[in-house]
Amino acid sequence: MKKMASLLLAMSLTFSLAACGGNNNSSESSNSGEGSTNTQTNAGTNVKEEDAKPVTLRMAWWGSQPRHDYTLKVIEMYEKEHPNVKIESEYANFDDYWKKLAPQAAANELPDIVQMDISYLAQYGQKGQLEDLTPYLNNGIDTSNISENSISGGKLGDKIYGFNIGVNTMNFQYDPELLKKLGVDKPSDDWTWEDYFALASKAKEAGLYFDGGMRPEVFFGYYLRSKGAHLYNADGTALGYEDDQMFVDFFKPLANLVKEGDTPPPDVKAQIKGLEDDMLVKNKQVGIWQWTNQFVAIQQVANRSLEMAHMPGPGRNEGLYLKPSMYFSISKNSENKEEAAKFIDFWVNNVEANKLIKGDRGVPVNTQVAEGIKSTLDPAQVQVFDYVTWAQENSSPMDPPDPVGTAEIIKLFAGLAEQMDFQKLSAEDAAKQFRKEANAILAKNKQ
């Protein structure tokens, strides 16, 4: 028995060691080596930087592979011009990015430069995680070619928590060759939701999916605006629409498309790991509903020419809006806020850098930069710029940034949409459940 006991002990030790090894999964996708190769090549060009003290900045963003690639190049370019600055990058896809950022915020270890989204700006800004950028305007970040309107896109109250780095709007991006298989050359300029549902319902017969579904909070938000309502009320303490019928009118036909096999069911979407697996890229899907800045990347990965069509109407002018595609924020805990501001300045104002960025983070807010890079753009990128220019005249002002609790509401919404798409929950019941639970979340914002 004694022998047995010692064996057991030895075994359990091995086990626990193995357990340690097994659980030690670092899913870290940080990368600091890539951009740090160059420190001394252009000593002559930057006289004033020569005796600047060395600075290390951390920068985090979300995105897909093409974005990671060019961002690293821009960082490299910046490091060449500022030999004293070294930038460590941390990047991930959108969903993982926020899961990574939250613990960093809790530990007071947010990166110096944080890419921010409109859904999280309030969450991080109002909870004291982000620096007010007002003092840096024209004092670090040159705003002479940037409109007041663009800058105020990052405003909450009287504080600017994020610097708007690009303008964005939404539309339908599709492969014209695949659309022809449904017997249509292009959706008409003033197509309606009925037109869309009718066209999409032909996809199954052609052996295709029509689209990859709609992110509920984004596109239902558009739909509500086009009907004169909003997703959230003005102070973010409750939903901003009264009639649940609108919810039903929007989601019921979408769930029906899934049921009929015209758009992919949730389990098929759950297996898509990145842009490379996207059904559109793999020639199995006609189009995709998404932000205009994402057009460049999907076009690049699909490697064939794609087109853009408007959002369905009626009420498109009221529904459509321009929004900051994303922000760069400076974290409150950063020890190098001036240096971080200088990098943001470089990002928004440097023409050469923007020739690499190519509007992937939205059409540049600096009008001269936007003009300056246009001649170097691919046709697909010009399409995006033109589309946003068109939308400037054909849209309405955006809603205020999303209230605190949005992360929970997005999850709730996604869960309900999944149940509807699996045909386990009727749109009517989902509407009631959404109202009840979303209002409970938003009620926490009442003071």
Add this chain to the structure above:
Amino acid sequence: MRAAWKNHLTGYAFISPFVIGFLAFILIPAGASLYLSFTSYDLFTTPRWIGLDNYKEMFFQDSKYWQSLKVTLIYVFLGVPLRLAFALLIAMLLNTASKAVGIYRTVYYLPSIIGGSVAVSIMWRNIYGDEGIINLLLNTLGLDSIRWFAEPFAALWMLISLSVWQFGSSMLIFLAGLKNIPNELYEAANVDGAGPVRRFFGITLPMLTPIILFNTILQTIGAFMTFTPAYIISKGEGGPLDGTLLYSLYLFRQGFVYFDMGYASAMAWMMLIIVSIFTAILFATSKFWVHYESKGD
């Protein structure tokens, strides 16, 4: 006196790595989380005392909580027995094979070292994917593909099968136990004409009961805390229809996606209580089924 003190000091020095680690990484954080479980804490602002509200919400309002508990219990009660049965089966096979045992042991143990890793979870996703190897096999046999990611239970099965596949550590412990069963018992049974089945249920199983108890407790605790595979296979969503929303995944979501660290802490303490209850039950019942050879010595 001084020499004695020095002696003690040496002792303390030797245990200090553990003591410091235990305090810094286990006891103090655990204490903090107990406190936080009675607060509303969003990670950014100071915790606000709300008494038992988190626990009340958990029990009476949060249907997702009960869903995650249900999923976890199914996972544990199917996964652990299957894993142990599988481990015992392989251990018995290895106990008979003679020469290559060393290699087999290593090979079978490997999955449990790498099983918790991200890469294996991703591989598992692909194996069960719509165009994965399992559906390919089903198709070659003339059967229809199974949409593993569409049915909540099918998706949970992916996780259970991954946990069964990581049977290595239990297997090693069983193997050690099997080697410790005196051969005379089998010889005597042979003489009396007992067949293999009889020998298994009459000798092997009773003699192994202490080890079965040990393995069951260890594996049950581990299974309750499973996180990585559920996180990777469902891309952090616990889908489809919350079918793989394991307890720890939901806890993580409350803490780091919804920024409700107080609620997450309360969930962690409920988990501790639940695991303790199951462990206590196992111990309490053990006197009815665990056979200790050395009893009465």
